[in-house]
Amino acid sequence: MDGLRNFFLQNPLKVKDFLEDRQIVEWLKKELDVENVSVVIHPVSSHSFEEVSRSIGMGIDRDLTNVMAYTFTKADSYHIVYRNDISTRVLEIMHEMVHVEQIESGRLVLHSGFIEFDGTTYTNDYINGANWSSLPWERDADRRAWDLYMKGMK
């Protein structure tokens, strides 16, 4: 993802930047074939990202300095929290929406002590020790977010 982030830092967003984030999410729901799911977006400034994340009740105990966005489920809805003042904002939303699709399709299953992806189990110890962007569901989300972005640009 770092390569993509660098690309976007050097090439500011165009087409999708003129759409409201809500419209982008609706477009993504169609593209990802998850039109029936409820998605709530929480655009947050970087300044208050950490504070808001804690108040949302995520029980977040990790450093959020390098976290641009994340998704959690609550009351049958997906909630996407993201920094709304970064150049990769749209790409982050696309990445998180791929996670929604992964969960809805059953490819990604979140348990309390481990994660299953495509039938393989990854313990929290393994995940915490891994390079985040190398985890298979993250690589999948990065790749497909990029494809969606390119499609959305046309």
Ligand SMILES: [Zn+2]
């Ligand atoms: Zn991710």
